[in-house]
Amino acid sequence: MLLDLFLSLVAFLGHFSLCVWLFNRLHALPWRRIYIKWIGRAILGWGAGLLGVYGLRAAVLGVCVWQGITPDAAEIPWLIYPALCGLVATAAIPMWLIPKLFARIPDSLLANDTTLHDLAKELGQPLIGTGETSLFARIPGNQIFHLAVQHKVLRLPQLPPVLDGLTIAHLSDLHMTGKITREFYDAIVDRTNRLEPELVVITGDIAEKVMCLDWIVPVFSRLKAREGKYFILGNHEMKLPDVGLLRRLMEEAGFVDVGSRAMRVPLRDTEIMIAGSESPWFGTNPSLTPDPCPLTPPFRLLLSHSPDQLPWAKANNFDLMLAGHTHGGQIRLPCIGALISPSMFGFRYAGGLYFEEPTLLHVSRGLCGDHPIRLNCPPELPLLTLVRD
Numbered sequence: 001m002l003l004d005l006f007l008s009l010v011a012f013l014g015h016f017s018l019c020v021w022l023f024n025r026l027h028a029l030p031w032r033r034i035y036i037k038w039i040g041r042a043i044l045g046w047g048a049g050l051l052g053v054y055g056l057r058a059a060v061l062g063v064c065v066w067q068g069i070t071p072d073a074a075e076i077p078w079l080i081y082p083a084l085c086g087l088v089a090t091a092a093i094p095m096w097l098i099p100k101l102f103a104r105i106p107d108s109l110l111a112n113d114t115t116l117h118d119l120a121k122e123l124g125q126p127l128i129g130t131g132e133t134s135l136f137a138r139i140p141g142n143q144i145f146h147l148a149v150q151h152k153v154l155r156l157p158q159l160p161p162v163l164d165g166l167t168i169a170h171l172s173d174l175h176m177t178g179k180i181t182r183e184f185y186d187a188i189v190d191r192t193n194r195l196e197p198e199l200v201v202i203t204g205d206i207a208e209k210v211m212c213l214d215w216i217v218p219v220f221s222r223l224k225a226r227e228g229k230y231f232i233l234g235n236h237e238m239k240l241p242d243v244g245l246l247r248r249l250m251e252e253a254g255f256v257d258v259g260s261r262a263m264r265v266p267l268r269d270t271e272i273m274i275a276g277s278e279s280p281w282f283g284t285n286p287s288l289t290p291d292p293c294p295l296t297p298p299f300r301l302l303l304s305h306s307p308d309q310l311p312w313a314k315a316n317n318f319d320l321m322l323a324g325h326t327h328g329g330q331i332r333l334p335c336i337g338a339l340i341s342p343s344m345f346g347f348r349y350a351g352g353l354y355f356e357e358p359t360l361l362h363v364s365r366g367l368c369g370d371h372p373i374r375l376n377c378p379p380e381l382p383l384l385t386l387v388r389d
């Protein structure tokens with residue numbers, strides 16, 4: 001009996017791992033949103049449906065045994081899928097557990113001071129817009145309006161002395177859909193301005209509904225940054241019928257579009273390279289060979305929507321890469337952490353700081369999400385201060 005329970009648990013973990021693995025990789029692909037949506041639903045249906053079928057069968061067998069009836073069911077076909085899941089579990093569990101056990105925060109993170117702000121309470125407004133938000137907002141522990149302002153000090157020894165102490169507000173994944181009202185985004189802008197960043201960057205998933213395009217100029221033109229404002233787009237902008245309009249509105253709001261581009265920009269008394277990657281959804285990664293800059297700038301910054309571009313960033317010697325897309329998992333289970341993380345690397349880069357020579361990667365948890373739920377994973381407004389030592 002105990003052995004049966006143990007084998008059932010292993011099979012369940014394998015089944016669950018397989019569904020999560022497929023779901024995460026599916027959402028890292030550049031396919032049309034409609035295909036992603038329906039295949040995603042099929043994976044969820046398969047995951048829940050098979051659990052239901054096997055659960056029902058276990059209940060029927062239990063009743064038969066209880067009634068003293070020997071079940072007349074062919075066992076072998078029923079065991080094939082759980083056996084396959086058992087094999088998946090024996091591979092998936094160590095692959096999940098071992099990196100967790102050896103994971104550590106990079107030495108590059110010198111400080112991380114966080115303050116939480118309940119924006120709905122501070123503004124005295126529910127901030128609930130259209131759709132399912134009013135339902136989701138009632139879920140106990142939902143942190144969609146609990147903004148975490150995080151001051152992170154990052155050590156980059158190769159930083160030119162003139163850039164020591166540079167501050168960057170890294171905004172990501174605002175997901176303007178109308179499900180949350182415009183006041184939420186105005187409050188984000190106010191909070192960002194209070195941080196007085198030198199640079200403001202946005203790493204994609206800005207707006208995905210036409211009705212929210214009217215918000216772009218009034219909201220983002222109020223953002224202040226002494227040394228400039230830069231943006232790229234993300235996968236959710238694929239929902240817009242004319243993505244060029246959003247780009248033009250962002251430029252009208254004072255932002256520079258670095259999607260699929262690399263440019264040298266003046267900063268303090270020097271120049272740096274800022275490049276943008278919207279791969280695999282829009283364009284291609286910018287060509288850096290031959291280097292577009294006659295004299296290679298001493299500091300290279302990459303804005304990428306997906307952390308999946310880290311191998312490319314490393315191969316091209318970027319010093320700092322800023323990304324979003326994975327939302328920190330949005331729902332982080334105690335002791336387990338993020339499970340849903342739309343990346344070819346699964347939840348490896350779900351959120352936080354990662355150093356892989358020579359690139360330091362910062363993945364923001366983002367400010368919102370397509371689905372208005374966040375558990376143990378508040379929206380994040382990071383102010384990054386870069387220091388040499």
Ligand SMILES: [Fe+2]
Binds near residue numbers: 173175205366
């Ligand atoms: Fe996103």
